Amino acid sequence: MKPFFANTAVLLALCGYAAYAASEPLSIKLPAETTKLRPSDLPGYTLATQKCAICHSVDYIEYQPPGMSETQWTAEVRKMQQAYAAPLNEDDIKQIGAYLAASYSGTAAPPTGLQASPAPSTRGETITDVKTLLAQNACLSCHAIEQKIVGPSYRDVATRYKDDPKAVDILADRLGKGSTGQWGDIPMPPFPALKPEELKSLAVFVLGQGRQAQ
Numbered sequence: 001m002k003p004f005f006a007n008t009a010v011l012l013a014l015c016g017y018a019a020y021a022a023s024e025p026l027s028i029k030l031p032a033e034t035t036k037l038r039p040s041d042l043p044g045y046t047l048a049t050q051k052c053a054i055c056h057s058v059d060y061i062e063y064q065p066p067g068m069s070e071t072q073w074t075a076e077v078r079k080m081q082q083a084y085a086a087p088l089n090e091d092d093i094k095q096i097g098a099y100l101a102a103s104y105s106g107t108a109a110p111p112t113g114l115q116a117s118p119a120p121s122t123r124g125e126t127i128t129d130v131k132t133l134l135a136q137n138a139c140l141s142c143h144a145i146e147q148k149i150v151g152p153s154y155r156d157v158a159t160r161y162k163d164d165p166k167a168v169d170i171l172a173d174r175l176g177k178g179s180t181g182q183w184g185d186i187p188m189p190p191f192p193a194l195k196p197e198e199l200k201s202l203a204v205f206v207l208g209q210g211r212q213a214q
Contacts, residue, residue, distance in 0.1 A: 035057065035058040035059050035062060036058060037049055037052075037058055037061070037103075038103040038104065040099055040102065040103050042095070042098060042099040042102060042103075043095050043099075044095035044096040044097070044098050044099025044100070045099050045103070046192060046193045047088075047092050047095055047096050047099075047193075048096050048099055048100070049189065049190060049192065050137065050189065050190070050191050050192070050193055051086065051087060051088060051092070051096075051137075051138060051189075052080075052096070053187075053189035054086075054087075054138050054141055054142060054189060055080070055084060055086065055141075061100065061104065062104075064076070064104070066105070067105055068100075068101065068104070068105050069101065069105070069107065070097055070098055070101035070102075070105075070107050071097075073096075073097040073098075073100040073101045073104075073105070074093060074094060074096075074097025074098075074101075075097075076097075076100075077092075077093045077096045077097050077100070078093050078097075081093060086138075087135070087136070087137070087138035087141065130201055130202065130205045133194075133198055133201060133202055134202075137191055137194070139202070142188075145209055150186060151183055151186070151188060152183045153209075154205075154206045154209040155209045155210060157171070157206050157207075157209075158206060158207050158208070158209045158210025159210050161207060162207075162210050167203070167207055168200060168203045168204060168207065169203075170203075171202075171203035171206060171207065172196070172199040172200050172202070172203040173199075174188070175188075175191055175194070175199045175202055175203065176190060176191055176192060176194060176196075176199050177190050177192075178190030178191075
């Protein structure tokens, strides 16, 4: 009988440990993003910096097969739009495809017409309509007004900075340059193509969400 009781005790101990382990919250810590896009004067570089990092790391690009043609890169970018609803228009897709081919496959730079065309956020006059800025830069893919998605809710951001007289400047600077560690380990990509007035409009909008809740 002694072996029976010994085995039972071991089994109960294992069950107790399993129950304890199951009760512990699962925590996953992602490694810091260290890979950067390869710099380029092509307009697709700015677009890729601004929009590709919304959904995946640069490693995803580095791991693609070597020697992909511009047509293949462009098709890959178009897949991101069609399959995953990436906030890209057709001009964005072509310019990012051209940049990726030139920077990661050694393909010759595209004709002057495409290379010289500016990124959408710098075309024409400064955009001050916040809804347009939110839509063009896919802000609402990562943020919502009242709840966390990938990044914090705008209301939480407004609450944190409600007593900071420099809040508009701080947020505008972080929107333009990106930030890491302010709200966890997931970095916010930079938006270098946005003009100072556009960054300020977004910052004022975000901070205004705290006042609307009162």
